[in-house]
Amino acid sequence: MTKKNHYVEEGFRKRRNRFITVTFLLAVFVLTLSIAMLYLGNTRYSLSVIVRVLMGEQIQGASFSIRTLRFPRMLAGIMAGMAFGMAGSTFQTMLRNPLASPDIIGITSGSSVAAVFFILVLEVxxxxxxxxxxxxxxxxxxxxxxxxxxxxxSGGKMILIGIGIQAMLNAVISYLLLRANQYDVPAALRWLSGSLNGIQSKDMAGLFWTVLIFGGLLFLLGRQLKILELGEHSAITLGLRTNQTRVLLVMCAVFLIAVATSVTGPISFVAFLSGPIAGWLAGKGISTILPAGLTGAVMVLLADIIGQYAFDTRFPVGIITGILGAPYLIYLLIRMNKSGGAA
Structure with missing residues (x-):
């Protein structure tokens, strides 16, 4: 083995070990926050009671609180966070631009318009x-x-077109809210803010299988996604079928975003922030799809705990993530402006 090959293998081993360590720690953090969500509430139950209830034992008061209210809320936070995080990281990596997040380029707004229209106008x-x-x-x-x-x-063209469509769709949402019956507006606004309130177990089956299937596909396509990040010409030179791969990646990411949005509403900035945070933690050179998904789950669970228990008034999870994400968006725009458009 030459000295050069030794350095290459050593670098790869360090990146892989860092990836495994970060992924494991994020998973532990998700588990810790999940236990906290099952524990916190008007009545706090011991860990043994929580385990007994989740195993199927009927305990007066605890069974309803944990199994009917807290567990679906916790599971929705994990699944929606992973869906938003994996989809956001996919778009940002594929288009090589941190602004290429589904909630920036209009995909989330498309789901929002339909939901608001059906809730306010058709009242279904x-x-x-x-x-x-x-x-x-x-x-x-x-x-x-x-x-x-x-x-x-063109990734740049896709981002600009998406931003334009998002502005148009947001205008449609505003128009629907202004024209709607005032008694119906609060329900739509709660959904638009992104919330885990009122989630039931029956709402979770579709989201769970979507994350398992399409999230799994994105994880398996991680190598192809990293090749696409090199650029169109380099990817073609390496033998990648760019159009087919890109369509498959987009469809998987869009299914994740659309299904998660249909359950929790558009939780702001989770898709936007998860990829950059996961990339910073896990390092470069290895696909960050899984760490981005776990980062998204951490963000949603932590934001929901903060929104529910840190203030006198309870806030939806989307309000908290919006407060966290807006400063980063401003910072990113300033940095891109200083560097002449390169993030």
Missing amino acids: NTTVASIASILAGLLVACLIYVLSRGASF
Whole structure:
């Protein structure tokens, strides 16, 4: 083995060990926050009681609080956080731009418009509104992708088109809220703020399987995603079928975003922040899809605990993540402006 090969293998081993360590610590953090969400509340139960209830034992008071209220809320926080984090990291890596997050380029807004329209105008049940929001998110994503193709795919064009479509969709949401019956508006606003309130076990099956299937596909496509990050010409030179790979990645990420949004609403900035944080923690050279998903879960769980128990008034999780994400967006825009557009 030459000295050069030794250094290459040593560098790869260090990056892999760092990736494994960070992923493990993030998983432990998610588990700790999950236990905290099951423990905290108006009545606090011991860990042994929580375990007994989750194992199926009926305990008066505790069974309803833990199994019906707290456990679905905790599970929704984990699954939605992972969905937003993995999807956001996928778009940011594929388009090589930290601004290329689904909640920045309009995909989340597409789901939001459909849900608000069905809630306020058609006054249908939440199941129908959820299905409509999923289909609308997919439709908007396809529209953005088709408009950005042209002679060849352009990530910058996709971001600009997405930002424009997002502005238009946000205007539609504002119009629907202004024209709606004032008694229906609070329900729509609660959904738009991004919240884990009122989540039930029956709402979780679709989100769970979506994260398991499409999140798993994104994890398996991590190597191809890193090749795409090198640029179109380099990826083609390395033998990657860029168009097919990009379509598959986009579809997986959009399904994650659309289904998660249909359950919890558009939780602000989780998709935007998870990828950069995971990249900073896990380092470069290895796909950060899984760490980004765990980072998203940590953000949602932690923000929900803060929103529920840190203030006199209880705030939806999306309010807290919005407060955390807005300063980073401003910082990122200033940094890109100083560097002439390079993040």
